[in-house]
Amino acid sequence: MKRICLFPGTFDPITLGHTDIIDRSLDLFDEIVVGVGVNSAKTPMFPLEQRMQWIREIYSNQPKVKVISYEGLTVKTCQEISARFILRGIRSIGDFEYEKSIADVNRMMDAEIETIFLSCSPHYSTLASSLVRDVLRYGGDASKLLPDTIIRQIKP
Template identity: 70%
Template sequence: MQRICLFPGTFDPITLGHTDIIDRALELFDEVVVGIGVNATKIPMFPVEQRQAWIRDIYKNQPKVKALTYEGLTIKCCQTIGARYILRGIRSFTDFEYEKAIAEVNRMMDPSIETYFLNSSPNVGTLASTLVRDVIRNSGDASRLLPAAVWQSVKKP
C-alpha cells in the first residue's frame, strides 16, 4: 500500500518553511499531496490558482509531490485521495498545542488516518505566511523567505 500524506494549509504564499517540511517528508512518504485549503471566511492575498501554480512549478521535477485544492474537512480530503497520513509542520510549542488538538479530533473522526508532526528546521523555524505577506505588502525584500519562483512573481520592480 502506498504511503500517501496530505500536507494541508493555505500556502498564501508557500514559504521556505513549507518547502522545508515538504522536502524532508519526501523520504518518509511515497507521495506528498500539498492540499490548499479554501476557507470561505478568509480572504487570501493570492488566488488559489496562483498558489497551486507555484507549488507545481517548485516541484515540477519531483513526481512525488502533487498539489490540489479542497474545501471542508481535511479528514474528508484524506479519505477522498486515499491519504492515510496528515503532515503538519511545527515551529513552536504553541503550534504543537494547536495542531495536537486538531489531530485528536481528526483521529476521532477517522482512526485510520494518522497525523505526523515535523519540527521546522532552525533556519526557517520562525517563518509564517502572515509575516511574509506583511513583508510583501510593504515592498520589503522577501527573497530569503520564499522559494525563488514565488519571489520572482511577487517582487515589485
C-alpha cells in the first residue's frame, strides 16, 4: 500500500520552515501532498493560485511532492486522496499542544489516519508565516526566511 501523506496549511507564503519539514519527510512517504487550505476566516496576503504555483516550482524536480487546494475538514481531504498520514511541523511545546488536540479529533473522525509530528530544525524554530508576512508588508529583507523562488518573484 502506498504511503500517502497530506501536509496541510495555508502556506501564505511557504517558508523555509515548511520546506525543511517537506524535505526531511521525503524518505518517510511515497507521496507528499501539500494541501493548501482555503480558510474563509482568513484573508491571505497571496492568492491561492500563487501559493500553489510557488510550491510546484520549488518541488518541480521532486515527483513525490504534489500540490492541491482544499476546503473543509483535513480528514475528509485525506479520505478523498487516500492519504493515511497527516504531517505537521512542530516548532515549540505550544505547537505540540495545539496540534495534538487537532490530531485527537481527527483520530476520532477516522482512526485509520495517523498524524505524524516532525519537529522543525532548530534554525527555523521561530519562523512563522505571520512573521514573514510582517517582514514583507513593511519592506524588510525576507531572504533568510523564504525559498529563493519566492524571493526572486516578489522583489520589485
